[in-house]
């Protein structure tokens with residue numbers, strides 16, 4: 001899309017003078033040790049690697065500590081059903097998001113009346129309060145659960161409170177295999193994304209250019225479901241180095 005990318009011509013990644021394994025350091029030392037940096041005005045490939053790595057390849061262990069994870073994603077077409085409270089116009093909003101996801105992943109994510117043989121994402125629009133009551137978290141308004149095997153996702157359930165329909169793309173990112181959130185202040189990198197905390201300046205309602213980049217990257221053939229983070233990281237960097245254009249920080 002013209003105007004989506006910084007500048008009139010494709011912009012190459014800013015060459016990084018040093019390429020610290022920032023996320024690796026973060027894993028080992030904790031977020032407080034991450035070097036403070038200015039907001040990302042001219043993102044480097046390191047920023048993109050850190051972004052995708054943080055969202056997709058790190059998981060929480062039972063003690064709540066981050067540890068290395070693996071690639072989790074869908075492999076084939078996915079039927080998406082819309083259930084619960086009927087909200088006029090919402091089906092079209094979902095269809096628009098699924099179209100963007102299909103283009104970015106190369107897989108067919110399509111609205112369906114019921115689950116078939118394909119993968120299945122159920123989007124359940126819930127009355128206010130039902131989500132929180134069901135899951136015991138008073139501040140929970142949107143929640144996604146995913147189910148799969150060896151990194152390959154088969155099923156996901158997205159619960160959205162009818163008063164917070166703007167978390168649709170956020171939850172769809174979780175359903176696509178992005179487990180985590182982007183805390184730009186902690187990471188020292190301000191990046192526009194639907195996966196930033198709701199009230200942060202990085203938060204977007206609809207997929208940002210960075211989100212689309214992350215989705216496209218995670219669904220490249222070089223990153224098959226189940227691939228461990230150690231193996232995935234160099235491939236991730238190689239894919240992102242190929243990208244000749246880079247989103248501006250706020251896009």
Ligand SMILES: [Zn+2]
Pocket residue numbers: 170174181
């Ligand atoms: Zn979330």
